Amino acid sequence: MEPKPAAPGPCPGDFRVAEAAAAAAAASSLNPAEARAEPGRRAPSVAAVLPAGGSGERMGVPTPKQFCPILERPLISYTLQALERVCWIKDIVVAVTGENMEAMKGIIQKYKHQRISLVEAGVTRHRSIFNGLRALAEDQPNSKLSKPEVVIIHDAVRPFVEEDVLLKVVTAAKEHGCSDYDLEFGTECLQLALKYGHVNAKLVEGSPDLWKVTYKRDLYAAESIIKERTSQHICIIMDTKEDENHVGHHLEEILKNELNHVEVTSGALCPAGRDLKQIILEQCYNYVCVNVMSSDFEETQRLLNMLEESNLSIFYPVVVISVYFLDYKSVHFDQKVENLMQIREYAKEVRKRNILLCGLLIYYPQDEQKLQASLREGATIITTLIKERNSGLVGQLLIA
Ligand SMILES: Nc1ccn([C@@H]2O[C@H](COP(=O)(O)OP(=O)(O)OP(=O)(O)O)[C@@H](O)[C@H]2O)c(=O)n1
Ligand SMILES: O=P(O)(O)OC[C@@H](O)[C@@H](O)[C@@H](O)CO
Known part of the structure; x- marks a missing residue:
């Protein structure tokens, strides 16, 4: 049976949290010996940055695709819902353009999204991500954000991300080195991390549902998936x-x-x-x-x-x-x-x-x-x- 649609809820005190704690500990630890899960170890600090500042040219409609409605709810709200139900992601930083800032605030309020901070998007996707990372990295006096150990970058237009793949990403952040295969089939983000982050990287297998809404037909596909699941x-x-x-x-x-x-x-x-x-x-x-x-x-x-x-x-x-x-x-x-x-x-x-x-x-x-x-x-x-x-x-x- 298909997984249920993402929904907010209390974070269960089950093994996934412990696993996530271990993963984040692994990702942040300088000493590999510390990378194992320990009972009672402090909660991991993982944040997510969602680039949502594009104009969706390939979609060919006036509304940027992240704000296009699916069953009357904007696409980005589905993505936020999928991330915020993962209780070990402490902060979700969304990069939106100045002209869509108010609309985004309205969406957060209407659908009661939590743990969300907004930053101004940049002219390219990478610049939008950079702005999100900067908000997490800086110790700004009035900011409620704290510097995380692991940051997940996730397109605002990939609404069907599951917790297990996020966990795999967090785990892989430290565990793996970078292979030729990764380099060969690298995505923009990976190259960015390699070039400027001076870190190793690993490609993690995602599910077919992780695809990105790019063209108009993708909106229909997303709607069908949501209808089937509900x-x-x-x-x-x-x-x-x-x-x-x-x-x-x-x-x-x-x-x-x-x-x-x-x-x-x-x-x-x-x-x-x-x-x-x-x-x-x-x-x-x-x-x-x-x-x-x-x-x-x-x-x-x-x-x-x-x-x-x-x-x-x-x-x-x-x-x-x-x-x-x-x-x-x-x-x-x-x-x-x-x-x-x-x-x-x-x-x-x-x-x-x-x-x-x-x-x-x-x-x-x-x-x-x-x-x-x-x-x-x-x-x-x-x-x-x-x-x-x-x-x-x-x-x-x-x-x-
Ligand atoms: N300056 C930009 C450009 C893109 N994005 C975001 O990056 C994600 C993936 O990019 P893409 O699919 O290319 O989105 P668009 O740039 O909006 O689409 P297009 O290339 O068709 O214009 C989207 O969530 C998009 O909003 C962003 O935050 N800032
Ligand atoms: O511009 P495209 O539609 O080919 O894809 C953009 C992707 O590379 C981007 O969305 C990231 O998910 C990957 O770093």
């Missing part, structure tokens, strides 16, 4: 556990079968399912609220309240689909639809908080085969809404 976990909430034969339960079964590569959790507002708060904490971005017993929005409203309180949707749109049932025999079709149209108002309200709410009415015949077909159609609508995360369908009542 669709990996779906929580189904049923307002009853009774009446096992109700079509609601059949729908749940069909969804589970169709989404066999996806983690489907049965959450509940009632005690039978897994604790919904926990599921939200685990960063599930998709909820199917199956209303077997009721025709109102009470259960959906409870779920929406919990989602709003959690702030889960600050980084990614959360999809909520409220599902209802009506059989062909019922004479109340108009009344039911009219009642369910209220979803528009709820959807408009929660849309402001990046929650994409849609309604789905499964209008089903008694005939077993046709019923199965209706349920499969319903399941297809649900999976499409989740995979596409299309804000254009927000507030719609779809009928299967």
Whole structure:
């Protein structure tokens, strides 16, 4: 399964931190014997510099690519999120041009990014990096930055960096010498370090997702990756556990079968399912609220309240689909639809908080085969809404 999207959270006191401490100690130690991890050793000091002062000429759009939106959030915010969740990176210095400084401050505030300092970018990428390094190196009286032992340089337009590769980079910073291979296939940064830093260097293998957003097509690729990652976990909430034969339960079964590569959790507002708060904490971005017993929005409203309180949707749109049932025999079709149209108002309200709410009415015949077909159609609508995360369908009542 793909790794979860980066999300901020408390730094776990697990082995990675100790490993990082050892790596940073290794990177900074003059004595190789000291480079081994020691219990209780002081925390490492690692900082990151993000050059974000380019104009993105090759992208061919007026907005510099680092500020281009992906699912309505600027690209650079994804990169910051990926770095700030790595708790052993103490400071993240971002180099931006003077004209984008205010916009950058707005992004930091809106998405509550932490440990970020801004510096003025330079006319070239290397100059932007230099400005970031200078801010970390100088002991300026009003600066909250302290001089780190290791600095990670990471393009602001590489949003999918994982902690393990950052750890490898920090570890390699001291452990390895420079080979002919490294020189042959060196990147600009490597050459810069070799020429002016008088240090050895080592190329570390990254993952294919570490690629750089350069052309317009890369924005579409990044969006697809984010959509795929956020669709990996779906929580189904049923307002009853009774009446096992109700079509609601059949729908749940069909969804589970169709989404066999996806983690489907049965959450509940009632005690039978897994604790919904926990599921939200685990960063599930998709909820199917199956209303077997009721025709109102009470259960959906409870779920929406919990989602709003959690702030889960600050980084990614959360999809909520409220599902209802009506059989062909019922004479109340108009009344039911009219009642369910209220979803528009709820959807408009929660849309402001990046929650994409849609309604789905499964209008089903008694005939077993046709019923199965209706349920499969319903399941297809649900999976499409989740995979596409299309804000254009927000507030719609779809009928299967
Ligand atoms: N004067 C510059 C130029 C580039 N960068 C940053 O360096 C990273 C990688 O560079 P690149 O992909 O070349 O970005 P751009 O220069 O913006 O793109 P282009 O070459 O297409 O104009 C980007 O995060 C970019 O913002 C920078 O900080 N300062
Ligand atoms: O200009 P290009 O798009 O070829 O790549 C720039 C890269 O060299 C740069 O982004 C660093 O990641 C590597 O030092």
